[in-house]
Amino acid sequence: MGFTMPEYIEPDFNQEFLQKAPDAVMAAVEKDFVAPDNYHATTIFPEYFKVNGQWILAKESRMDCVAVYDHGQIRVVEFRNLKKGDLVFVGRTEDGSEGIYVWPHGFNQGKIRENEDTFAFRALRSRETAYSKDYDELYELLKYEKEGGGNILWVMGPACAFDADSRNAFAALIRAGYVQGLMAGNALATHDLEAAYLRTALGQDVYTQESMPGGHYNHIDTLNKVRGCGSIENFVGEGYAGDGIMYECVKNHVPYVLVGSIRDDGPLPEVFGNVYEGQNAMRDLVRKATTVICMASALHTIATGNMTPSFRESDGKIRPLYFFSVDISEFAVNKLRDRGSLSVKTFVTNVQDFIVHVRNGLNLTEE
Known part of the structure; x- marks a missing residue:
């Protein structure tokens, strides 16, 4: 049978709403370990931040952290590791409207399988699941x-x-x-x-x-x-x-x-x-x-x-x-x-x- 690695398809940044999206806003950390107001909390999915008109991927993410801009790269940092002066991305939307775009569909393009029922027995994983x-x-x-x-x-x-x-x-x-x-x-x-x-x-x-x-x-x-x-x-x-x-x-x-x-x-x-x-x-x-x-x-x-x-x-x-x-x-x-x-x-x-x-x-x- 063999294993085939799924191909990642990044977002289409030529879409009008992404082209017209503003640059993401950053705010400086004023006190060690404390994020600025309205900080953006990261997820497990690929996230892109628009800086100087370019969308940049945070290459190493984890949930419930903050994104820090650092010399053209984006670091995902735990709150306890924030330092005064770090530039943290702010904004609570994930749809590109604030220059922040979370992309959970890179490996399936968000497609729902054909003929997939809304209701189905044993949809969750349990002792009775076939493995x-x-x-x-x-x-x-x-x-x-x-x-x-x-x-x-x-x-x-x-x-x-x-x-x-x-x-x-x-x-x-x-x-x-x-x-x-x-x-x-x-x-x-x-x-x-x-x-x-x-x-x-x-x-x-x-x-x-x-x-x-x-x-x-x-x-x-x-x-x-x-x-x-x-x-x-x-x-x-x-x-x-x-x-x-x-x-x-x-x-x-x-x-x-x-x-x-x-x-x-x-x-x-x-x-x-x-x-x-x-x-x-x-x-x-x-x-x-x-x-x-x-x-x-x-x-x-x-x-x-x-x-x-x-x-x-x-x-x-x-x-x-x-x-x-x-x-x-x-x-x-x-x-x-x-x-x-x-x-x-x-x-x-x-x-x-x-x-x-x-x-x-x-x-x-x-x-």
Whole structure:
């Protein structure tokens, strides 16, 4: 079947309403971290700003930020990163009337499929949705990304490390080159390293799920050992972990970002305790991503969705940025859509089964 990258069609700027549109208005930031009145808030879609009669694309966007004009380029900036003197675009319309044009139809031209009914059963994604076609399309996309130099970023909750088969499956994905970045919390890495070190996750055998005597100590013993080693890399290098997700990330030089929460034990040495430093590190990985797959981590998924645009600019070309949310809870995947990440495709399923399914669909053999 193969995968074909959709062609991006930019707006027709020869249309009269866009030709006659005024230049966008800018206002200077008067105080660090504070946007001027009537600031324009950005979206996940391509946005164009008219400056000196020319429409300029904000090449790197994210929702709920502001657009700053900087030497002929447009930067999308979080409020907390605004500096006095920054020139911020102002205007609350998106139809070009104020020199700001949001373009959500670049990959479909806004066309509605022929014979598409206004009413249809099972229009939303649920446990009853048929996912066979979605899986096949995902396999082809992942192959395309790997062969074409794409960047596949995975966002993982701790459930991904609680099962022997899912750990092995994701390790195989890393070895095969289908993982260019990983984002998670303290728990995913801790329980994966616990499984490598003591063969348990939260004290339960990762295969039989049998609780081990004194197993409630295992995750904090693991944390303590890693902290004693000084880093996850040292923990792996000293032989305390010989398999699993974090082991393969270290061995294959896959960058990862672990951002902590108020409930963390330990945490691991690499975990960001400052939430804004963690957000910056996450966004650095998101900026490189062309496909993002989020699994069983509602808060990390929503955070990632909030900083991920629907497109990616590379070498002067615009392509879709593919975004997937996988969770056994319908609420969790639909919550992301409610937050404004409308381009997300969802799978309602057990994430452990999902990872194994993807490994098998890509025909990756166990080593």
